Amino acid sequence: MFTGIVEELGEVVTIENLGDSSRFRLRGPLVTEDAKHGDSIAVNGVCLTVVDTADGEFTADVMAETLKRSSLGALAAGSRVNLERPMALGGRLGGHLVQGHVDGTGTIAERTPGEHWEIVKISLPATLARYVVEKGSITVDGVSLTVVDAADDYFTISLIPTTLDLTTLGIKKVGDPVNLEVDVLAKYVERLLGRGTAQTAADLKDLEEIKEMDR
Structure with missing residues (x-):
């Protein structure tokens, strides 16, 4: 981890x-x-x-x-x-929980420099976009970042000078690919909600069958 x-x-x-x-x-x-x-x-x-x-x-x-x-x-x-390196047990969690299991890749779409930071727009597949939310966490090339804005086919991040200086995100160009890992908690929630919906449908079907037997 x-x-x-x-x-x-x-x-x-x-x-x-x-x-x-x-x-x-x-x-x-x-x-x-x-x-x-x-x-x-x-x-x-x-x-x-x-x-x-x-x-x-x-x-x-x-x-x-x-x-x-x-x-x-x-x-x-x-x-x-x-x-x-992996986080040591008992160490500080400075970013967010990152598994190191990349979900897919995105592409640097735009870079907009500011006076002290830079806004970067990254395009991504719709299959990953559904897990990305405003102010949520996402990992880009191994860097834990907060999502500024999220849409159906892109999201934006704001990079401070430290991130620009000490990671590859400072040298990536428009068109370059980046590794993306979405927040694993979002995937767990989706899976659990999906199972819950399926279970509810099954319970309703059983209930209808019981009603038919009682008639």
Whole structure:
């Protein structure tokens, strides 16, 4: 589990194509300080498992499904990436609960600079838009952010100087893809409400059958 508070702006060193997967080597001196084989590190919001570490770098295998569903497939040697280690039990939850399970990708549609911040508009599929609400939380490339405005096919976020300076969101251009993870609580609520509706319909059907038997 992560918090969406990026610890380090890392870099892709190499990408090895293994056919049905790829092996990434990434530079991240801070996140590898205490990392070992089997640990998790979020890369642009995608939870990856550490294969090995050496000299401030680590390797991780990325399956074809992850490359297809996320924007990791668009990375190349030299690409900058957001890195975060898992939240320690008892640690501060500075952002919101982030699983590192990317739901899909969006696209940077507009960037509107302000005097001290920047408004960024991101387009997204309708299948994800229904989980995005004004003042709700969303994870963009591993960064926990608050939604400023939400519509059927886009949402906007406001980026402060710290986020612009210390994450990839400061260098993303219009047209660039970004990883999106919606608030998992919204998906749980939808599932529970759906089950509740189905159960209510089933109960009503049973009640009608009982009434018919009594006639």
